[in-house]
Amino acid sequence: MSTGIWWIRRDMRLDDNPALQEAINNNSCLLPLFILDPTILSHPAEKRKAFMFEGLRRLDAQLRLQGSRLFILIGDPQTVLSQVFYASNASAIYAEADYSPYARKRDHAVAAILPLWLVHGLTVFPPGLIHKQNGSPYTVYTHFKLAWKSLPLPAPCCTQQEFHLPPLPESTPICEDIPETSIRDLFMQPGESAAFKRLQKFLREPIYEYLEKRDLLALDATSTLSPYLRFGMISIRGVVQEARFAIDNAQDEKSRKNAQTWLDELVWREFYYSVLHFFPDGLKTSFRKDLHKIQWHNAPQELEAWKQGKTGYPVVDAGMRQLKQTGWMLKRARMITASFLVKNLLVNWQEGESWFMENLLDGDPALNSGGWQWTASPGKDVPPTFRIFNPTLQSQKFDPKGTYIRRWVAELANVPDAFIHQPWRMPEDIQKQSGCIIGDIYPTPIVDHKSIQERTLLAFQTTKEPGE
């Protein structure tokens, strides 16, 4: 009789879970354990924590269906694991490898005093596996993607729908309750079955229109799987396998291309974890070293207006309000709002990065930082150009009727279509008619896009290297 501890961190699922499988294969008893780490609990991400706690409740329910249960303990992981390990007379601890700098440090400390087995499962291929011929990392996505796609997809570790969880050990720790949260309405229901349903729904039709519709802000045309992937409520290997299957089954070339684009997004996720692997400092400092030279404007009141969705640019404000209320934005909305902060307000990208981390359900350091640095980078990607998003053009393109804007910015609900993207241009009588006085009910734009361009170009010029 041996007991394995399944230390759950961000692999909150039973299906295709390599760490869980490893624990089961090597033990006759299993102790599923989640540690409430004060370091993580102190992070001000209330919505994401609520999603996580509710997810833990669902996982506990799943475990109980098979005669097991989830154990919750509070404290420093090294201390907690030592106690549980000896109290339950366990043989080893099994966990899915996590690659953030904090996780690495934490796991290193645990492994120094206890038998900790880290099993890969967070990405399809372990970060670091894919590199150039000479061993150096890919820093351009396109090249990484080609290398990624040339590799055979690893098979899921347990394909059977039903498997039997080993029983609990005889001596189990006294455990805490899953914390309650003050968050009432979660934008998405967490848990493995919700994730699975969402994927199935997406695969039926939307995946074949993904490229054409993903940027339309008023639609719900994307998979919205990222919060589930964030907590491992669904297996990335399984998702990729389904994506490949969908591509192979596409009815026509256009559908195939649409589905292919969705898979490419999953490869972006792999790419950012790879970048983090090779550049572990890239989370806190700019991956592009020359970004340090930029003279940011960093006006606190402008940053605050951005956070609260009161910049006076409807599409930016809609996005920021949606983020604060629900913890979710389409990638297009993330790009528009991020570009506005960095390129229009000239605020250091790290300010935006940490606000997103506070609010996003899917907030993941590697991906969030990667996305922000993509925004801040003045165009090292292909083709090499300098991009400043024009919030009005983006708005007209991706929310042509203003549906998204009106959904999130109530003050603009009755503004006519002709002015929905630029309400500051409304004549006074129309402002009165639509009940939206600019500068009173809805803010005047905090910066003028046109006049700000020169400042931004100048600030970013310092990043140009000789010969460029």
Place this chain on the structure above:
DNA sequence: TGAAATGTTGGGGCG
């Protein structure tokens, strides 16, 4: 996974 400036084309109104 831009935007703005510039260039090209093609249909319709009109003399």
Place this chain on the structure above:
DNA sequence: ACGCCCCAACATTTC
């Protein structure tokens, strides 16, 4: 009927 102009729509170039 025909050529000319206008201009919107689309394409290409440049930053």
